[in-house]
Amino acid sequence: MQYTKLTDFQVENFQTDLIEWFKENQRTLPWRENKDPYRVWVSEIMLQQTRVDTVIPYYLNFMREFPTLEDLAYAEEDRILKAWEGLGYYSRVRNLQTAVREVVEEYDAVVPRSRVDISKLKGVGPYTAGAILSIAYGQPEPAVDGNVMRVLSRVLEIDEDIAKPKTRKTFEEVLYELISKEDPSSFNQGMMELGALICTPTSPGCLLCPVRTHCRAYKKGIQDTLPIKSKKKKAKRKRMAAFVIVNETGQVLIEKRPETGLLAKLWQFPNVEVDSHSFNKENMALSLSEQVGETIILGDRIQKVEHVFSHIIWDIEVYQAKIEAVGIEDATHRWVDHHQIEEFAFPVSHQKIIKHYFDGV
DNA sequence: AAGACGGGGTC
DNA sequence: GACCCAGTCTT
Numbered sequence: 001m002q003y004t005k006l007t008d009f010q011v012e013n014f015q016t017d018l019i020e021w022f023k024e025n026q027r028t029l030p031w032r033e034n035k036d037p038y039r040v041w042v043s044e045i046m047l048q049q050t051r052v053d054t055v056i057p058y059y060l061n062f063m064r065e066f067p068t069l070e071d072l073a074y075a076e077e078d079r080i081l082k083a084w085e086g087l088g089y090y091s092r093v094r095n096l097q098t099a100v101r102e103v104v105e106e107y108d109a110v111v112p113r114s115r116v117d118i119s120k121l122k123g124v125g126p127y128t129a130g131a132i133l134s135i136a137y138g139q140p141e142p143a144v145d146g147n148v149m150r151v152l153s154r155v156l157e158i159d160e161d162i163a164k165p166k167t168r169k170t171f172e173e174v175l176y177e178l179i180s181k182e183d184p185s186s187f188n189q190g191m192m193e194l195g196a197l198i199c200t201p202t203s204p205g206c207l208l209c210p211v212r213t214h215c216r217a218y219k220k221g222i223q224d225t226l227p228i229k230s231k232k233k234k235a236k237r238k239r240m241a242a243f244v245i246v247n248e249t250g251q252v253l254i255e256k257r258p259e260t261g262l263l264a265k266l267w268q269f270p271n272v273e274v275d276s277h278s279f280n281k282e283n284m285a286l287s288l289s290e291q292v293g294e295t296i297i298l299g300d301r302i303q304k305v306e307h308v309f310s311h312i313i314w315d316i317e318v319y320q321a322k323i324e325a326v327g328i329e330d331a332t333h334r335w336v337d338h339h340q341i342e343e344f345a346f347p348v349s350h351q352k353i354i355k356h357y358f359d360g361v
Numbered sequence: 362a363a364g365a366c367g368g369g370g371t372c
Numbered sequence: 373g374a375c376c377c378a379g380t381c382t383t
Contacts, residue, residue: 043378044378044379045379046378047377047378047379048378048379048380049366049367049368049377049378049379050367050368050369050377050379051369051370051376051377051378052377052378053369053370054369055378086367086369087367088366088367088368088369089368089379089380090366090367091366091380091381092366095380095381122380123380123381124380125379125380125381126379127378127379128378128379143378145377145378146376146378146379147378148378164362165362165363188378189378192378193378195378196377196378201376202375202376229375229376231374231375232364232375234374261365261366262365262366262367263366264366307367307368309365309366309367309368310365310366310367311364311366312366347368348368348369
């Protein structure tokens with residue numbers, strides 16, 4: 001039985017027009033060299049909420065460091081985080097390693113071919129499952145991302161709010177009918193490529209579009225009103241104070257962030273969240289001395305950093321500080337010089353502190 | 362269903 | 373400043 005949203009829709013002609021266009025116009029990208037499921041998998045994780053141009057250099061470096069699924073499975077966690085440094089959403093790479101270890105142990109190092117099994121892997125949601133199954137294994141599984149929802153909302157004039165979790169399922173149901181059974185890989189990639197190159201969020205290039213004859217929104221001239229997407233709330237501000245603590249040999253103190261939550265397991269300079277009331281230097285020197293277990297002498301403010309996340313804004317005031325000793329290390333604290341610090345993965349906000357401090361020293 | 366989770370590019 | 377990006381996990 002045909003899905004009602006495809007009534008009077010030329011399914012086969014649409015598939016052909018899309019796939020022909022994709023084969024002629026697809027970009028040359030490093031993850032399109034072959035269909036190795038591991039390579040496809042890594043690319044799909046990196047591409048989550050991240051643009052192609054941003055991903056390319058990370059992908060090349062990552063595949064050089066971890067060419068096979070086993071290489072990644074046996075790698076040290078600090079190394080995979082360093083390879084991800086600056087990409088954001090760091091749980092992606094920790095989940096990816098958990099998942100490839102699962103594949104090595106439970107699936108004889110072969111990426112599962114069924115949606116049920118592949119979806120059990122950490123970090124593999126409905127989109128990534130469909131992308132790997134269709135691109136690496138040629139299976140007719142939908143892969144619904146932001147591009148696909150935008151393109152299809154226009155082509156089929158679907159006006160559900162794409163910010164709602166439930167809406168993704170609407171698109172998946174249609175796509176099980178609409179996807180090419182002969183070339184699911186080119187179909188899915190074609191939908192995404194079309195969304196990236198032609199059917200863009202603002203001012204779509206309808207006159208260049210290979211499927212405009214099929215497009216209901218274009219026919220009505222309402223392509224700019226779709227998709228419907230509700231707004232999200234804006235980020236909240238947090239004031240922080242961070243400290244570049246220097247010992248007698250010129251090393252600085254860094255610490256590892258907690259295992260869960262924001263920027264989990266990355267390294268940073270010791271810092272505290274401050275509200276406007278408790279913001280005084282005596283207070284900070286004291287609590288800092290407690291943290292480090294030695295007397296800290298708080299120096300000048302040397303930098304201000306504003307860093308914007310999707311849900312938080314950090315306003316960081318950076319202070320220099322001195323310790324009258326060599327300084328003690330434990331599992332989560334290290335004293336490092338400007339060479340050693342390169343080996344640790346820092347969030348971009350604290351990379352700004354590293355750059356400013358060591359450029360000035 | 363809504364919030365947590367990064368960072369960068371664009372208008 | 374707001375939006376968006378080849379989304380997923382947790383609550």
